[in-house]
Amino acid sequence: MRAFTYQRASSAAEAAKVVYNNREAKFLAGGTNLIDLMKIEVETPTHLVDVNGLGLDEIAPTEEGGLRIGALVTNTACAADERVRRDYGVLTRAIVAGASGQLRNKATTGGNLLQRTRCPYFYDTNQACNKRKPGSGCAAIGGASRQLGIIGVSDKCIATYPGDMAVALRVLDAVVETVKPDGTTRAIPIAEFHRLWGDTPEIETALEPGEFITAVVLPKPLGGKHLYHKVRDRRSYAFALVSVAAVIQPDGTGRVAIGGIAPKPWRVESADAALPDVAAAARALTAGASPTEENKFKIALVERTLAGVMAEARS
Amino acid sequence: MADFEAFKVSRRGVLAGGTVSVAATSVPVVRARAAAQPATPTVPVSLKVNGKEHKLMLDTRTTLLDALREHIKLTGTKKGCDHGQCGACTVIVNGTRINSCLSFAVMHEGDEVTTIEGLGTPDNLHPMQAAFVKHDGYQCGYCTPGQICSAVSVLEEIRKGVPSHVTDDLEGPMKPTNMEMRERMSGNICRCGAYSNIAEAMAEVAGEKA
């Protein structure tokens, strides 16, 4: 880990400005992903701006009937919030399917959105990785790719976005609120927040340099059944092979998003429209997939997991 | 040359950037920065650990785990992976369990930290420690402090109504069932495989049958 200087931010705008002005600076919130990556020098900031004291740890109702979740609300606090449990069960279920109790106690709402891929080649600095070192190549292509992406990937990078929370946020059509270094704010729909890798897998989100997440806003509740099924090789404390977040209405229509297969939570309008037809929805969700030999099973797994979720919704 | 075929298959991705190349050529693996670093930045940090104030001067890179183990010399908290993948470093900070390996000490200015040493001593065991001894909820003992810090916290989290992955009714009351405890303890790996016994130790403390 490189040596770094440390400061506690006094305001979100100030934090954004500091990080904007120093390209080697990073925000530090829960730290559960950043510190992990700093130890192996995948992340090499020389200055950290600790944003934990900014007070963005409240969950408050919005005028539109939704909830505004402060960026520093921990995963545990968000999942345990009575309103979230009651009206946004898919979010609670997605959060508690991720990581471990200890990590969720530390990880934050904003930080979780920025969680970086778990591709093992990204983690191993001896290996070529376009995301870690643009232009160096992708050792994962042709390598151990069982966990990696099948859709929305590119010939530069086949990593996935590894998180769970964002998959639920995607079905909920959440909005990410930010402040920019110039003090202006903006609202980014979750659909546009994570980018496909394309030729620049090192650019993972729509955030601009220094732009700082202040909150995630949930629109008013959708009703329906809220389900999250995460398929993994062990039953807990593991990243998804495939996960399905769904909000399903009594008539079987609804919304569905898939985790573990793409650079972002994968939601396709035509798949939602096809519900409750599982096969059609799954076809829409995996259309254009370009899996490897090792991870092509994920195509069938998407359909089967979705079928299980729909069966549970009916029960 | 049995593997050469596989090597070629990989070229599409790997050779794109040209840093890693085929057999028997020279491969510089550059893993260095250009020049030596300036002197190590240090910061004052005060922690209240097991009720006792500690004023430390620390390299900013010092994790809470290493502050405890290497500076305060409280070595009960263990380093199993240093990457949040095992749970051996679990401590209780301001009443909440966290992985102390994934937190810088400087982030904990003024925090109250409870480690395994703060729960009980060999002559005066905490009820959870005593239950672990009784039910043989450990073998090599290395993950044990983290397991116990988690176990104590898990029962508290259930009491507070924090939901888990196996909670059926998100709005109903939480109970310390066998499945609830097992799921919530899953961030603490025990390679010796004492899980079944730990569940029984926790059930005894929780007053429920495993």
Add this chain to the structure above:
Amino acid sequence: MKFDSPAQTNPIDQLKIVGKPTPRIDGPLKTTGTAPYAYERHNVVPGQAYGYVLGAGIAKGRIKAMNIAHAQQAPGVIGVLNTLDFEPAPLGSQNTANLFGGAEIQHYHQAIAMVVAETFEQARAAAHMIIVEYEREHGNFDLAKLAPDAPLVKGGNGEPSVDSYGDFESAYAAAPVKLDATYTTPDETHAMMEPHATIAAWDGDKVTVWMSHQMIQWGKVALAKALGVPQENVRIDSPFIGGGFGGKLFIRADVVVAALAARKFQRPVKVTLQRPLIINNTTHRPATIQRIQLGAGKDGKLTAISHESTSGNLPGGGPEGAVNQTQLFYAGANRRTALRIAELDLPEGNAMRAPGEAPGLMALEIAMDELAEKLSMDPVELRIVNDTQVDPMNPDRPFSYRDLVGCLRRGAEAFGWDKRNPKPAANRKGRWLIGHGMAAGFRNNVLRKSGARVRLGSDGVLIVETDMTDIGTGSYTIIAQTAAETMGLPLNRVRVELGDSSYPVSAGSGGQWGAVNSTAGTYAACVKLREKVATALGLSGDDITFANGKVASGDTSFALSDAAKNGEIVAEDSIEYAEVNESHQQSTFVAHFVEVAVDAYTGETYLKRMLAACSAGRILNPISARSQVIGAMTMGAGAALSEELAVDKRFGFFVNHDLAGYEVPVHVDIPHQEVIFLDETDPWSSPMKAKGVGELGLCGVGAAIANAVYNATGVRIRDYPLTLDKYLDRLPKV
């Protein structure tokens, strides 16, 4: 003490303390964080500097150049230990891969440098500043590709060897019922929770290492050789070990670089292998490809058994002995077993808990399940009809004690096996496909010389000293129980000191031989102490008893401590075995029963119940013995369902080299586990009449799970681990 004939009645048979469920005496230390492990021994020597190891970035080739200038100039750096400045350290007899020194790279993450600095943070940062230029060479990394041409392993006579008995080919050709199937097991890693760690300090030409090690004497010999110093100049201290499972049987790079650096920089140095380095830097259980052919009569009796296994290793490394148990486990007049080995350039393959049997039985016991199905026979019954009480390849040689049939019957009864539906894929509850499976297991009992020293103080406290280790096995407690029983003391009057090479050499911890041999050695020392005590108290005759802290003969009775009132009495002895293991085959046996639920939609497999019934001689401490068995069952569950080192066959390394990528079982994966120990003794083993159980629980459990998954789904998977991608397309349509 020589042990050359079956044990007669002896003080252990009192069973006042031995055999009683006894909470571990080291429990209060372990549960309060006060048991000291290697890296955290701040108090043993002042001025400890921190080391951080750099691993090679290629799998095979040479280092052309290493630039350590930036690292050397980095803040806090004391120095850099550079592999190019050293000849390869001479290897111990049980090591294959070079541990440190020289330009040649034999495997990925081989230790090539270590930065020593004032703090951990400084050492780690500087290690990342080292620039290495490699000359990469072609390597072989694909076992499946090399397997068809892999040569037979050479036997004792140096010739390629097949072990055969009878005429397998003819008997197999003639068998009315046949099975011929190939099974694979992946590379696995020990993943013990405590990383390999060492503190090394020199005093003149003598070095002390505080490390985490299973076999103190082996370590001492190997380290002395690596450092080029006489053995008597090396001291190892390893009182607490955070798990080993075979990964700490032989010295690894941590102790070599710590000792070399401590010598070079004249500072005590502490180092722990960082977790992402361990998997490729140290050893692993090698993958296997196993072909099994079974021929049986319609009555289920095996007439022909063949088991051939191919594994890989670095040049000079040994095979995974996956066919060992097949020579002894089941009756059958015609048999052949063989091992093949391919030279791979992956990291070193070496012992991991139940080496040989663990992967071997994962295959053999699926094969038996498949055969039972072909025979329309209950798989428990198939194993019962094929029981043998003699070494099948040497029928004049009986088993010392073998009650596999008892394990099968007791286990089946306790599990409710008779209620299982033998028809596959016929038991569905909602979305869950329920399945039941069983398998038998086998592991030898190994006898090794083991010594101890006992000291009786004037305060009446007895101290046992031996270089035996406790790697979670419960050695502290069973040794204390043994000494207390033999000397007639309460348990709390016995103190046990382990893991120090200045103590008498013990059997050490490995191969499930630790418990029986180390307690027998303790017993031997205590018997000698009893004689010295009697002499000191002026007692003679055959009626001397040691009980309740007293020594009595006739009407005379003394407090045991009276014997030492003029000074400590010390006795030292070893247990040494004669031919007992050659005349009689000593083994341990288990029957595993498992219930699984497989998600009909996703193929996720959950364990619902696990039960093991064990035949392992006298159980010295039912609490810790049970823990050993459930722990091994847990490791077996991982091997069956999720554990696999993913090999990058182009670049030659294990890709998922941390605890997030390599998925061992977590709490929620493991249900309540039941263990039954058959009530038995084996007088051929030792005066303790006990045998090992530490690895037995792992033997066969993976196959029991695989067989349960087959029973649940109707899909037979022969490639471990049974991850859902291997059978998703064969599950019921959704």
